[in-house]
Amino acid sequence: MKALLIVDVQKDFLPGGALAVKDGDKIIPVINKLQEKFDFILATQDWHPANHKSFAANHPGKKTGEVIKxxxxxxxxxxxxxxxxxxxxxxxxxxxxxxxxxxxKKGLNPLVDSYSGFFDNKKKEDTGLTAYLHEHNISDVYVTGLAADYCVKFTVLDALKEGFDAYLISDATRAVNLSPDDYDESLKEMSKSGAEVISSAAVSF
Structure with a gap:
C-alpha cells in the first residue's frame, strides 16, 4: 500500500513566515492535486516549545545561521x-x-532538533511514524513538503533506513538553499541513498 507524506507545510515556512522557503507556497496546488491520487495521507508538523535550543534567540550573542554544539x-x-x-x-x-x-508532531523536545518525520536528530526519540506505517501495511512512501534540504531530506533518508520504498516528488518540494545548490545536492543525496526522485505527473496508480 502507498502513502503520501506531507512534511511541514506550515505558515512559518511560506513566504512572509519566520523561516520562509522561497516559492514554498508554489507546492501547495501540486500537493492538493496529488492528494486526489492517494487513499492514505499523513503529515508532519514542526511543533517547537518557545525555549527550543535550536532558536538563535535562546542563545545570547548568537545569530541565525551559526552552528553550535x-x-x-x-x-x-x-x-x-x-x-x-x-x-x-x-x-x-x-x-x-x-x-x-x-x-x-515533531520537535517537541527543547534540547534536540527534529528534522525527520521519523526521529529526532539524535535518533533517540521516535514519533511513532514507522509503527503507524507498518500497522497500516504501507510499503511505499511518497514524500512532499518543506524543506527539501532539511526536513524532507531527512524524512526520506529515514524512510529508506526503516525499510520503506521512498519516492521524493521533486515539484512538490522547495529548499531553504543556504547555499545555492542545496536543493540539487539534496536530491542527489536522496537518490544515491535509494530514493526514486519523480515528478508529480509520474505518480499514477
Missing amino acids: LGGTDQMLWPVHCVQESEGAQFAKDLKRDKWNKVF
Whole structure:
C-alpha cells in the first residue's frame, strides 16, 4: 500500500513566515492535486516549545545561521519558528486536509532538533511514524513538503533506513538553499541513498 507524506507545510515556512522557503507556497496546488491520487495521507508538523535550543534567540550573542554544539551534536541556529499553538505553526491555509489520516508532531523536545518525520536528530526519540506505517501495511512512501534540504531530506533518508520504498516528488518540494545548490545536492543525496526522485505527473496508480 502507498502513502503520501506531507512534511511541514506550515505558515512559518511560506513566504512572509519566520523561516520562509522561497516559492514554498508554489507546492501547495501540486500537493492538493496529488492528494486526489492517494487513499492514505499523513503529515508532519514542526511543533517547537518557545525555549527550543535550536532558536538563535535562546542563545545570547548568537545569530541565525551559526552552528553550535547541542548535546554534543552540531546544531544550526534558526529563527524562532513553528512555536506550539502559534499562527506560524499552523498548516498553510490553502492546503487541503480533509483526507488526512494522521498528523505527526515533531520537535517537541527543547534540547534536540527534529528534522525527520521519523526521529529526532539524535535518533533517540521516535514519533511513532514507522509503527503507524507498518500497522497500516504501507510499503511505499511518497514524500512532499518543506524543506527539501532539511526536513524532507531527512524524512526520506529515514524512510529508506526503516525499510520503506521512498519516492521524493521533486515539484512538490522547495529548499531553504543556504547555499545555492542545496536543493540539487539534496536530491542527489536522496537518490544515491535509494530514493526514486519523480515528478508529480509520474505518480499514477
